[in-house]
Amino acid sequence: MPEPAFQDYYPENVSHCYGCGSLNALGLRIRTRWEGDESVTRFTPRPEHTAIPGFVYGGLLASLVDCHSTGTAAAAMYRQEGRAMDTLPAYRFVTASLHVDYLAPTPLGVELEVRGRVKRIEGRKVVVEATVSALGKVTARGEVVAAQMREGFGQV
Numbered sequence: 673m674p675e676p677a678f679q680d681y682y683p684e685n686v687s688h689c690y691g692c693g694s695l696n697a698l699g700l701r702i703r704t705r706w707e708g709d710e711s712v713t714r715f716t717p718r719p720e721h722t723a724i725p726g727f728v729y730g731g732l733l734a735s736l737v738d739c740h741s742t743g744t745a746a747a748a749m750y751r752q753e754g755r756a757m758d759t760l761p762a763y764r765f766v767t768a769s770l771h772v773d774y775l776a777p778t779p780l781g782v783e784l785e786v787r788g789r790v791k792r793i794e795g796r797k798v799v800v801e802a803t804v805s806a807l808g809k810v811t812a813r814g815e816v817v818a819a820q821m822r823e824g825f826g827q828v
């Protein structure tokens with residue numbers, strides 16, 4: 673049995689996200705785990721994720737960086753406290769800022785590897801930098817500011 677992914681610990685009421693929600697049948701349903709100090713997601717884009725024939729749509733790459741990084745932010749907070757992700761209080765993070773640089777065309781039809789590193793944790797905010805690689809070459813680089821969800825998120 674593979675080790676559980678960060679997303680396996682998301683409760684049902686926040687498991688509908690297009691990028692990372694296990695309950696979103698049409699979503700990407702990414703799965704992220706620690707490999708040492710780095711977090712890793714592996715994902716193979718599908719034909720509908722095409723930008724130009726043979727190459728991956730940039731919005732898909734941004735989605736991967738986004739959800740990979742918010743998951744990493746939550747996992748990093750637990751790790752900092754030496755706690756398992758199924759313990760309370762729960763840490764849930766949403767995207768405050770998402771930046772992606774596209775360095776080279778990303779080929780379709782191969783597994784992509786997203787690798788994240790925590791740059792800093794400051795109060796309710798975690799900054800994560802991530803790379804997307806195809807066939808061992810980094811094709812996109814991103815940085816995400818993830819902010820801890822407040823109670824009543826989205827209420828105005």
Ligand SMILES: CCCCCCCCCC(=O)SCCNC(=O)CCNC(=O)[C@H](O)C(C)(C)COP(=O)(O)OP(=O)(O)OC[C@H]1O[C@@H](n2cnc3c(N)ncnc32)[C@H](O)[C@@H]1OP(=O)(O)O
Binds near residue numbers: 739764769795797822
């Ligand atoms: C299991 C749970 C997760 C499952 C779902 C994951 C989904 C992840 C992917 C997504 O798509 S999430 C959806 C897209 N994101 C949103 O809809 C968020 C909309 N924005 C907000 O709700 C609020 O603006 C936000 C929660 C991000 C921040 O508001 P808060 O009132 O909670 O916090 P605050 O404004 O005090 O900011 C907290 C810190 O973040 C910083 N910050 C906020 N917005 C920023 C920004 N845009 N750029 C850089 N830093 C930013 C802010 O400066 C501050 O840093 P400091 O503590 O150092 O002062």
